[in-house]
Each structure stands twice: as structure tokens, then as C-alpha cells.
Amino acid sequence: MWFSFWRSRDRFSLDELRYLTDQLMKVQVVNVVNKDFVIEALRSIAELITYGDQHDAAFFDYFMEKQVMGEFVRILKISRTVTVSLQLLQTISIMVQNLKSEHSIYYMFSNEHINYLITYSFDFCNEELLSYYISFLRAISGKLNKNTISLLVNTRNDEVVALPLYAEAIRFAFHEESMIRTAVRALTLNVYHVGDECVNRYVTSGPHADYFSNLVKFFREMCISLNRLVSDTSKKPGPESTSAILSAVDEIEDNLYYFSDVISAGIPDVGRLIADNILKLLIFPLLLPSLRMEAVDDTKVGAVTSLHLLCCILRIVKIKDLANTVAAALFCPSKAFIPSSQAKLNGFMSGHGFAHESQKQNNATLSLEVDSGSLRVSISDQCNSTQIQSGDDALQHDCNGLQLALREVLLSYVTDGDDVQVLGSLSVLATLLQTKELDESMLEALGILPQRKKHKKLLLQALVGEGSGEEQLFSSENSLMKDGISTELDGYLQKLKDQYGVSCSCLEVVASPRVHRFQVLDALVSLFCRSNISAETMWDGGWLLRQLLPYSEAEFNSHHLVLLKDSYKNCTCGLLAEARGTWPDLLITVLCDEWRKCKRAIEASSPRKESRCILLPSQKSSFEGVIPGESSFSAGEKMCELVKVFVLLHQLQIFSLGRALPDQPPIHPPGDVSENSRAETADLDILGPKPVDAVRCRIAFERGKERHFSFLAVSMATSGWVVLAEESPLKQHYGVVRVAAPLAGCNPRIDDKHPRWLHLRIRTYSFPFVDTAKYADNGKLTTKALVDGRWTLAFRDEKSCKSALSMILEEISLQSNEVERRLKPLLGLERAVDSSNPSQPPEASFSRTPPWNS
Secondary structure, three states: HHHHHHOOOOOOOOOOOOHHHHHHHOOOOOOOOOHHHHHHHOOOOOOOHHHHHHHHHHHHHHHHHOHHHHHHHHHHHHHEHHHHHHHHHHHHHHHHHOOOOHHHHHHHHOHHHHHHHHHEEEEEEEHHHHHHHHHHHHHHHOOOOOHHHHOOEEEEEEEEEEEEHHHHHHHOOOOOOOHHHHHHHHHHHHOOOOOOOOHHHHHOHHHHHHHHHHHHHHHHHHHHHHHHHHHHHOOOOOOHHHHHHHOOOOOHHHHHHHHHHHHHOOOOOHHHHHHHHHHHHHHHHHHHHHHOOOOOOOOOOOOHHHOOOHHHHHHHHHHHHHHHHHHHHOOOOOHHHHHHHOOOEOEEEEEEOOOOOOOOOOOOEEEEEEEEOOEEEOOOOOOOOOOEEOOHHHHHHHOHHHHEEEEHHHHHHHHHHOOOHHHHHOOOOOOHHHHOOOOOHHHHHHOOOOOHHHHHHHHHHOOOOHHHHHHHHHHOOOOOHHHHHHHHHHHHHHHHHHHHHOOOOEEEEEOHHHHHHHHHHHHHHHHHHHOOOOOHHHHHHHHHHHHHHOOOOOOOOOHHHHHHHHHHHHHHHHHHHHHHOOOHHHHHHHHHHHHHHHHHHOOOOOOOHHHHHHHHOHHHHHHHOOOOOOOHHHHHHHHHHHHHHHHHHHHHHHOOOOOOOOOOOOOOOOOOOOOOOHHHHHOOOOOOOOOOOOEEEEEEOOOEEEEEEEEHHHHOOOOOEEEEEEOOOOOOOEEEEEEEOOOOOOEEEEOOOOOOOOEEEEEEOOOOOOOOHEEOOOOEEOOOOOOOOOEEEEEHHHHHHHHHHHHHHHHHHHHHHHHHHHHHHOOOOOHHHHHHHHOOOOOOOOOOOOOOOO
């Protein structure tokens, strides 16, 4: 028999299929002797049936006539080897995936053969067998529709009581192998997207509904694991730990996108189950309390991780009730979500309100009243500010830190938190603002409704004749919260209490949206005045402010403008100092570049940075211990940071005046070189410099190899060089430049013990941390790129040495003067802000003498 199997036949013929089927039917037991034949027969039959489905219907007719599916099941029962089971699962998977005829699929799914194979007790200790089994289930799910799924369910009284395909698959939903989890999730989505109401009721009722809560529990463990990675990385940063965090974040987002895909299947109860479980198992017990709590053990998460996860959930899981419930929960204090035994204050919190205590407004008062354990915020009818007066210091400096509403906690991070906390809080506010599922009334209650949306809403109300809309649109003041907003928020607060057991009785929200809006604006203005926050983070704050006030409305009160102007003045002085610092030759280039970047950043449709950035160690930490504090590279970093802050504050000043932001900063063009300048006298051209004013010196670039040069310092516009030249052998009275270095930042100094020696620091021509070629593979700077050069020039006498020093200082002064001249119209905006006539050109009002002190 075995010899005849290998005889020459047409592989793709009906006779071949008949022969293989006949031989398979004769097998009574599968053992080591005949297993190879059985495996080859199964593989060949799958190939022939797939071929016949596309070329000759007689193939599948014979397959049905001989009930070959029943033979497959029989072979499985009598098999004693795993390899046969593997081949059988692969055979049926190939057939199901490749069959195009609906008639063929119907037959494959009928007679309970598929369900028998699905529920067969395979030995899944063999990992390869499990992979084939999951592929088999996924192949079946790919052919599901409202007609085929009816062949795979068991019903009673017209209700589905069993769907083995789904029930067996979700057993492996949380398998340690990610590919298996992915395949199971693809299968479940295929089931949900069928749209069969009976099947929908089956998956959302009884024990199968536990799958959704188990999904959230599994996701919660991933969140806790992410927090451990973040905590470990903060203690020991490195490329490996950063890569681990990014991988964990990607996996978390994949899980959230799966939630989103499940919801998009359109099964109403599924969306409700997922939202309820996310709130009950993750957000309320874990994330929201963590905003004010330390992660005291490995079952909790830190505030930074919580901020990121909240952003991810709101951004990816598109459920209206979920978004609005989370927004309403932000009006509750953290103690509403945690047992008192777990209360442990997180870090620094000051507990202060958000207006500055020194702020005095004659036309507005805002007070906090403590009554029977409740906090009531009230505002006068003439409100034009957010002046907050504390009625109870114990409330403002709450010893356990749990009295503040979570919304106020977010704002306190902006005003008092570190760089990561500020960025995380801004990310949450930006995510809420961009969440389309969040009602505009909730955004207004939070104080972050964009002004353009507010105007559009009020205009629509006025056009349709709603009195409240018309009253607010044409009124100079917005009074207390309107009924619609109050009702919307009250409804979700009541839902928190009734459905989730979260009581907000300690906080009565009766303040107007205008008060909350002022709190947000106060926090942002306070952020722009801080000196311990990175410019990149401030830019994100600028983006949020731009969203809230795109038309420079009157919410920019006089106190805000005073604070912004004071901060701007400080930055202006710093910028002028940089004109005489280490990098004046690149100051204008950096300024123009950062101007364009900042304009794009605050006018973009979304913030530049994703919330995952708060989980990663900052790039600055990689420079610590590598860049010396007094080096030119450290000075370059500080200069870039100062320029970024200055540009943001300058653009905010323009914005506060109601002007459009120009594409380029208003600076003077380059000036002409003076005929009396040393650069012009030296006749720097392709022939080399004339040795006018040059001073003879000696220098050794290698030990024991001293060389003689003519030393010259020259500046041209905003550029400058120190030059070492030798006499040209080809042209008399000209020199050949052998070595040149930047003039700026050279820090000339005559040696205390050797008055004929002049010490110079030699920096690079550009920033090494901007030049990607000088980065190592792991993103850190190479140590070699961070070392300043040092020259020690030896002159003939003390007079020559002093002459060289004087030449350098003179040229540095000329170079700095040119930088200051070009910056003059830019810095003139300071007086334009003070001017009562906003149409006055900035340059015309510039008359301040810069404080040159270097």
C-alpha cells in the first residue's frame, strides 16, 4: 500500500483526491509507522480542496459526499502523536482561510465537526500545538457573518446558550505570549462585528461578561508594572530602561485601542461594561487618588504615571459617559476615592489657591466659605478677576492635603510642581480640551472651554432666540453658572454618588465657569513667571493659553499683564547679557529659529509633546556630570533656554496687544562693515589677511613643537575670529591663516605669574547638542565633543601681551554692539506694551538704555 502511494499521479486531479481519501479511510490507528503518510495525506487534501474551490466544484462535492470532515475528526480520535494533531489543525485552518464559496463554508461549519474540534481536549502543554489551535480559531472567526455564526452556536428558546468558538478563545485572552493574546482579541472583534443581537446578548450576560472586567484588571496590572519601570528608571536612568518604558507604553496603548475597537463594534452594553469597569477598577481606586498620593507599594501608581494614563484613556477610549464622568470626578477631592487608612500626601503640595495673594481688584471679590465641612465658592456680580481670600487657613493648608478638588490639584502642579508634574498636568488639561466626547458645558465648568467654541455656542443660542445665550453674548460680564451647565455637572456628580459611591458632599460647586477659567489663566500666567521650569514645558502652557484666548479677550486682566511684563523684563536683561556672553555670534540665528518653532508650537492644533514624555528621563539629565558648569557648552544650553523663554514671553506680549504673530522676529538687517574696522583694514579676503595690528606670538599645539605666528583678532558684523597667521611666501604683506577660532567666549586672561602669557578658551563654532553627528548611539553627547579648547599664547613682552588682550576686548565689544543693534527693534516691544496706543510701532517707542555690566 505504501509503495503505491508514491506512484506517479497528477497531483491536482479528482483521482488523486479519491485515492488519498480512500487510503485515509483505511487507517485504523495512527502510530509511528504510518504517521508520515497521514500527515502527508492531510496536507495534500487541504491543497486539493483549495485548488478545487477555485477551479472545479467536483472536488468539494466529493469532499462532502465522502464526509471527509468526519474522517478528519476520526483521525484525531485515533491519533496518538502530536504531529498529526498539528497537521490536522493546520489543514482545516488552510481550508477555511482559502475557501471562497459560501456553500463550501456552510458545509465546513455544519454537522458540529468544527465545534467538536474547537472543544477537543488538546494537550496545550505543547506550545506549538497551542499556536496552531489559536490560528485555527482565528481562521474560523474570519469567516463569520450573520449566517455562518448560526452554525456554530447552541440555542435554547431562541437564545444563544453556547458559542464554543468565543468561550474557548477567551480562555487564552491573558496568556503570557503576546501573539496569542493578539490573535484572541482579533477573534473577539470578529465576533462582535457580526452584529447578531442574540450573540451580543450572550457575550454581555452571564459569566462571559466577566471577560470585560478581566480585561480591565489585566490592563490595571500593566499600569502598575509601568509605574515600577518609571520608578526604577528615575533611580537608575539608562537606554535599556527607557526602551522598556516605551515598550510598556506601546503595549498599554495597544490595549486601549483594543477597547476602542470593541466599543466601535456598536454593542451598547459592551461600551457600558468597559466604561464601568475602567472607572470602578482603574480610575477611581487607582489613578485619581494617585494624583495626590504617593505610590506606597507595588500595587499603586505614582502621580506622573497617573497623569499619563488619564491622558491615554481619554484620548483613545471614545465613550461619552466615561469622559464626562472623569471630568466631573475632577471636582471631587482625592479623599472621596480612598479609604482614610491609605491617605498619604504626595510630595510638595502647598494647598494654596491659584490667585496671587498680592492681587487687589476693586471691581471683583471672590471668597471661600467653610460651612459644615463644605467648601463654597462665591463671586460678586462685578467679577473681573480671580482674587481669592481665604476664610479658613486650615483649609488652605490642609494637614492631610486631601481637601483640594482634583481639578485644583492639577492647577497646583502647574503653579508649584516640578517640570514633569507641570507637563503632566498640562497634558491632562489639553487632552480634556481636545476630547470630543466631553460636553462643552463640562469644559466650561472646568474653565477650559476655548473662547471660539464659547462664542459659537452663545451666538447659536442668540440666533435661535434663547435668552440666556443672547444675554451672555451681548453682556460685558458673565454671571453665575447657567442652569444648563449646572444641571449637566450636577447630573454627573449625582451619578458618581449613586452609581459609584463617590460622594462629593464636601465640595459644593456653585462658582461660575468664569471663576474656574480665571483659575486656569492664573495658573498659566504663574507658570510663565517661573524660573525653574524648562522652556519646552512653558511652550505647552503657551499652546493651552492660545486655545483658551485665541482673540486676546479681556480675561487678560491688568494683574496678568503686570506679571508677564515683569517676567519679560527679566528675560530681556538676560538676553542683553547674552549679547556680551559666550555665544553672541549665534544668538540671532538661534532667536530666529526658536521664534519660528515657538509660533508653530502655540498655533498648532495639538501640543507638540505626547504625554509619554513625562515618563522618560529628561535629556538634560544626560548632560549632568559631563558638561562642566563653566564650559561654553553649558553656557550655550543656558542661552538657548533663555532665548526660548524670551521668545514665548515676547509672543505672549504681542498676543496680549491683540496683534498677529509675525513669521520672523522684528530685528534689524545686518549692517555695513565700517571702513575703519580692523576687519576692513586687515583686508580679509581669499589672499589672506594683511598683518596690520598683528602681534607676534608663540604657541605649542604639540609638546615640544613650538611655532611662531602673527596674532590678530577681528570682527565682522555679528561674527568674530581670533586668527593665527604666517607670512605668505607668494604675496608680500599678506599672511596665510593657519589657525582660526571663534572670538566670542574666548575669555582672554593674562597669566598672573607670567605677564607675557595670554590664556584663551576656544569653543566650537556651533552647538554640539544641536549637531546630531556628535551624538553617541544612545543619544548622549560624546565626552570628547564637550571639552573646550585652551590656548596659551606667549608674546615677546608684556606690552605685546596687553596689546593682544586689548585687541580682543575691542573686537568683542564691536561684535556685541552689532548684535545689540540688530536686536533693538525686538526689545522695543517692552515700551510698546506700556504705551496706551497699541498701533504705535515698537521701534519708535524704544528708548531704554541697556544695562551693560559685562
